[in-house]
Every structure is written in structure tokens, then in C-alpha cells.
Amino acid sequence: MIAALVAIASALALALVIVVVAAMRARRSAAERLGRVVHQFVAHDDERPRPAEADIEGYKLDDWLTYLESVATTAAMTANLVERDRARWQLAMDELAIGVVLVDEDGTVCASNALADEMMSARDAMALVGAGVRELLEQAGAGHARFRTVKLTGPPPRVIEIGAHPVASDSHALGAVAVIADRTEGARVDEVRRDFVANLSHELRTPVGAIALLSETLEHEDDPAVRARLVDRISVETERVRLIIDDLLELSRVELEGSMRQEPVAIVPLLGEVAHQYSEHARLHDVELVRPEPSNGSAIKLHADRGQLLRAVGNLVDNAIKYSDPGAEVHLSVLPSSGHDRPPTEVLADADAAVARIGPGDASGSSDSPAPPGGPALFDPEQSDAGEPAWVDIVVADEGIGIPADETERVFERFYRVDKARARATGGTGLGLSIVRHVVANHGGEVMLHTREGVGTTFTLRFPAPDDSVIFDKADT
Amino acid sequence: MTEEVRTEFHQLMDEVRADLVQMGGMVAEGISAVTAALLAGDIGGADQIIAADDELDLLSLEAEEKCVHLLALQQPVAVDLRTILTDLRMISEIERSGDLVTNIAKAVARLHGVELEPRVRGLIDRMRQQAVKLTAMAMDAYAERDAGLASVLNDMDDVLDDLHNEYIVSVFASHELGKMEIQHAVQLAVVGRFYERIGDHAVNVAERVEFLVTGELPEHLGANRARARREQDEM
Numbered sequence: 130m131i132a133a134l135v136a137i138a139s140a141l142a143l144a145l146v147i148v149v150v151a152a153m154r155a156r157r158s159a160a161e162r163l164g165r166v167v168h169q170f171v172a173h174d175d176e177r178p179r180p181a182e183a184d185i186e187g188y189k190l191d192d193w194l195t196y197l198e199s200v201a202t203t204a205a206m207t208a209n210l211v212e213r214d215r216a217r218w219q220l221a222m223d224e225l226a227i228g229v230v231l232v233d234e235d236g237t238v239c240a241s242n243a244l245a246d247e248m249m250s251a252r253d254a255m256a257l258v259g260a261g262v263r264e265l266l267e268q269a270g271a272g273h274a275r276f277r278t279v280k281l282t283g284p285p286p287r288v289i290e291i292g293a294h295p296v297a298s299d300s301h302a303l304g305a306v307a308v309i310a311d312r313t314e315g316a317r318v319d320e321v322r323r324d325f326v327a328n329l330s331h332e333l334r335t336p337v338g339a340i341a342l343l344s345e346t347l348e349h350e351d352d353p354a355v356r357a358r359l360v361d362r363i364s365v366e367t368e369r370v371r372l373i374i375d376d377l378l379e380l381s382r383v384e385l386e387g388s389m390r391q392e393p394v395a396i397v398p399l400l401g402e403v404a405h406q407y408s409e410h411a412r413l414h415d416v417e418l419v420r421p422e423p424s425n426g427s428a429i430k431l432h433a434d435r436g437q438l439l440r441a442v443g444n445l446v447d448n449a450i451k452y453s454d455p456g457a458e459v460h461l462s463v464l465p466s467s468g469h470d471r472p473p474t475e476v477l478a479d480a481d482a483a484v485a486r487i488g489p490g491d492a493s494g495s496s497d498s499p500a501p502p503g504g505p506a507l508f509d510p511e512q513s514d515a516g517e518p519a520w521v522d523i524v525v526a527d528e529g530i531g532i533p534a535d536e537t538e539r540v541f542e543r544f545y546r547v548d549k550a551r552a553r554a555t556g557g558t559g560l561g562l563s564i565v566r567h568v569v570a571n572h573g574g575e576v577m578l579h580t581r582e583g584v585g586t587t588f589t590l591r592f593p594a595p596d597d598s599v600i601f602d603k604a605d606t
Numbered sequence: 607m608t609e610e611v612r613t614e615f616h617q618l619m620d621e622v623r624a625d626l627v628q629m630g631g632m633v634a635e636g637i638s639a640v641t642a643a644l645l646a647g648d649i650g651g652a653d654q655i656i657a658a659d660d661e662l663d664l665l666s667l668e669a670e671e672k673c674v675h676l677l678a679l680q681q682p683v684a685v686d687l688r689t690i691l692t693d694l695r696m697i698s699e700i701e702r703s704g705d706l707v708t709n710i711a712k713a714v715a716r717l718h719g720v721e722l723e724p725r726v727r728g729l730i731d732r733m734r735q736q737a738v739k740l741t742a743m744a745m746d747a748y749a750e751r752d753a754g755l756a757s758v759l760n761d762m763d764d765v766l767d768d769l770h771n772e773y774i775v776s777v778f779a780s781h782e783l784g785k786m787e788i789q790h791a792v793q794l795a796v797v798g799r800f801y802e803r804i805g806d807h808a809v810n811v812a813e814r815v816e817f818l819v820t821g822e823l824p825e826h827l828g829a830n831r832a833r834a835r836r837e838q839d840e841m
Contacts, residue, residue: 251631252627252630252631252634252742252743252745252746252749253631253634253738253741253742253745254631254634254635254638254738255631256627256628256630256631256634256745257628257631257632257635259624259627259628259631260624260627260628260631263624281635281638282635282638282639282641282642283638284638529724530724531724531728533645533727533731534731534735535642581728581731581732582724582725582727582728582731583723583724583725583726583727583728583729583776584725584728
């Protein structure tokens, strides 16, 4: 019995010894294996001290784990730095005014900036830019630099230039890069400049040439009736030259902001004055001028140059009358508004009317997308709890022929005419809207234009309303 | 299919998708360009637009060949098969819209010298705007596989239909006031019809997109999501 117990006990002890030895061996071999893995994978230029390969057997599991922990920490820090570096580059690229797309040697996009992403994801006519970029990148990937200009009709028209170049290091192809640049503004300015010179010489030469011819004829003419007619024609042409010179001088005066006289100007009486000034003109065209009731918002004032304002609003009213059919109405109104969110138009309620917006410091007259019209047209003091009005809008709305959508930006150019034949017949100089634009820009405001052919045109002159210069008295309404 | 073949397969499918988006862009630009030519009476511009339709035809043939290649050599199933079938249908819809642009361009010469009333001009411009908008939205719904966007297109097309009716009334009112010959009025009415048809083709495209995205058994949805994720990862 005891012998049996002793035998069992010694068997157990033996088993325990075997298990312990095996565990120690397993531990050592695990440590050894880990050591070899470390030597295999951790870069040899790693400067941290680590067990030499020859001594691998002498180290314990813990030694290796400590070493690996420090490697892992460094790797995480490096990855973080790389990620921040990448993010920094991406943010810098997103700030660029050009689109950039980088592809690898398989043609897969590996980097692009925000502008490029926007252009490449377009599904309208701008999709042609995306298609062009893809095609050019393919050719650049094959080692050929390529350029292309994509012209889109619009409106608004766009001119986009795409350039694609191979990216190579020591003649080893790494991929290709495409650069997308919007050249619309440059192309537009070139066109404006070309047209200005051509139009100016045309506008000045035509009457001067006519005067020269008429006076030559006059010299050899004896019939008093014919002579009288020729003299009449000469004075008509002279008047035209005088008008153009007057407008050109006015324009240069307006362009000199320093010559502005700032004074508080009550807007409603000013509109009344304009309406009075043009009442005869309106009667001749059988157009009704509707001005705001003198009692309605009569306290609205602007700090402005009265003469310039008269001229700007007068030019708009003049145009509105000229381009309206008999029986139509032209509305003059003024309304304070609390910001861009309140659209000032009343004639055009549809959200897709042709629009242009000419802002301050933007005398060349580009546009951006304005707030869609459709809100309440007339200022309602009951709803104006949005605080002090930020703007004062002077609105001239007609029910005339309207302006073609692709011309809305160009009408502000000097001497630009939508319909050359009709414009000359109406006797304008082609400078009226240029003057309007400059006057509004001088006052830090912007011109907004909503128009639809055959429905009407609404010009809104939006002036900033400094705290002390505009008083909207609720008691007045 | 092995991984490599699958990648190649999806690359080709992506190419077809890009081709289709490009074709949609060509149609959108064509609508704008032909409207500008029509309103300006620019016969030279109209001729260029007619010539540009060849490009669209070529691209649609190439895209079609790619689809046939995919069908014949890869024998796709489920969503891939449905995508290729949708692509094939879409190619003909877009190609047809391009033909309608060409038809408008051909009318420019026939309408040469006809002075359009501002109201008629305004309505043509609005039809242009709607036709471009519908085409671009249909292409967006397709490229993004956006069934929600696709489903609103039919309602939006009503705007173009209403404009078209208003336009026809204006054109014939213009004729009755003695401002336009009857043959020109008829020609203009036909032009209006072309704009309206472009809108219809955009609606057709949107319907195909809805089928592509939703026309399937519920249990396929999860698999498709996973597949879409995989495709995204590959990109």
C-alpha cells in the first residue's frame, strides 16, 4: 500500500519535472524564434541597441518584447508624422486656384485637389473637362506632354485649359500629372478689350464721318430745302458726338472716386425726381413710370453722392423706358433688406431667370451665382425683426424685352450693345450701364440684374447701409 | 473569376461609365451651343454642332463594343449584368439626345433671317436651361447610382413640358399677330418638340438608373453593398 503510494508520488514528481523542463524549453525556443523574427523585419539601420544575432539564445522573451514595444511606439509616431505631412500637402493643394490630378504608372489617381475633384465630378457640360483630363493623362502616362483648351458655351461661357505632363525620375516613368486652369476671366478680359477699341472707334467715327460727308455735300448744294435738311442732319450727328463725349467725361469723373461728395440723400424723393425728369420720355413711349408713394419709407437715407445716384438711377430708367413696349410699366422702388437672403426682385418669380451680379471692386464685371429670387418683394416692417437693415436696395423693374441670358455680364461693358441696330436707333451712347456700375462700386455696393427675354428686367442697386446713415422709421409706413 | 480578371472587368466597366458621363457632357454642351446658335442665327456654329455629333456617335459605338466585350467574354451575373444592360440602354438614349441636338442645329439654317420675339427667345432659353438641367441630373443619378435623384426627374420634366406648351402658344400667337410666316412658326414648333424630347430621354435614363439600383430582390442588397465597398476599395 505504502509502496504503491510512493510509486504514485514519484511518478507525479517525475511528471512535474518533465512539464517544467518542457515549459522552460518552449519559452526559450519562443524567445529565440521571436529574436530571429525581429532581426529579419526590423530595419538594420535602427539605432536602438538590440541583442546581437549571435547572442539570441541568451535573451529572454521579456527582453524582446521590451525592444519591440519601443519599435512599435516609434513606428506609430513616424506614421503620425507621415499622415500629418500628407494632410498638410493635401490642404495646401486644396488652396490652389488650379486643379491638380496625379496618377501612378497604372493610371490610377493617387492624389488630387479639391478644385480638380469638383471639376472631375461634374455631370453637365463640365464633364467634358473631366473626360479631357482622363484622356490627356493617359497620353502623358505614355510619355507625351499634352495640352487642350475646352470651351463651354454656358451661359456663363467657360474657357478651361488642361495640361498633362509625364512624371519620371531618371527616365523611369512614375505616372503623370494634370493641371486644370480656368482661363474664363482672362479670355473675357481680352474680348472686352478688343471689343472696346473696335466699338469706341465705331461710335466716334460714324458721326464724325457723317458730319464730314454732310458738310462736303452742303458746300456744293444750292437748293435751300436740301441745305436745311443737311444742316439738320449735321446737328443730329453733332449732338450724338456731344452725348458720347459727355458720357465719356462723366464716366472718367465717376471713376475718380476722390471727386465724390458724400451727403445724406433721402432716396424716395430722389426717385421722385428721376421719375419727374423722365416723365416726358415715358409719355412719348407710352410707358407708365410707377414711383414709390412719398409716404412709404420716406426716411430711408444713404450717405452718397447725390449727383451720381441721380445719374445711375436715371440711366436705368432711361433704358427701361427705351426697351419697353407701349402700355408697359416701369417700377421704381426702394427697400432696406437685412442681407443677401432677401431677394429684391418682384417681376421675375422663377428661380432660373438669367442673372448677373456685379460686386464692389469688380469694375470689370464678372458674376457669381446670386440668391434665387422668389421671396417677399416689398419690405414689410412687421417681418423685419432680423435687426438693422444691412442694405438699401434701389430697384428699377420693367416689363420690357429683357436681355439674352448670355449677355447679362457684357451689358456693363463700355459701348457694348446687345442689339446693335436697335440700340443705335434709340440714340443711347452704350455707356449708360458702365456709369451705373461705377457709381454703385464707388459707394461700395453691387448691381444685380435679373432678366428674362420677353418678360422683363429688374436692376437692383444694392448699397451698404452704415448704422447711422439709414433710418427706417416704422411710423412712416 | 480570378482576382486579376475581376479587376480588369471592373476597370472596363468603369471605363464605360466614364464614357457615358462624357457623352452626357457632350449632349449638355451641345444643347447650350445649339441654343446659342439658334438665338444668334449662327449657321456656321450650327454646322459645327452637326459635325460634332460624329464624335458622339463614335464614342457611343466604342462604349457599346466595350459592353458587348464584357457580356461575351466575362458572362457577368446579377448587378454586373444589370449594369451592363443598363449601360447599353443608356448609350442609345444619350445618342438619341445628341441626334435631337443635331436636328435643332439643322433648323437654324431653315430659320435664318427670322426675327424671334423676345418672349419666344426667352422661352427657348428656358427650355435650354431645363433640358441641360435634366440631362445633367440624369447623368449624376447614373454615375452616383442615386435612385432618389432619379425618381424626381419625372416630376421635374413637367416643368419642361409646361414650358414647351407655353412656347407653342407664344409661337403661334406671334404668327397670328402677323410677325411670323406660318412655315417658320411650324419650324419653331418642331424645334420646341426637340427640346421636350431631350427631356424625355433624360427621364428614360433616370428610369433605367432606378431599375439598376432598386430592381432586385432584397437579399441582393447586402451583397451589392459589400460589392460596392470592394469596388471602392479597389479604386
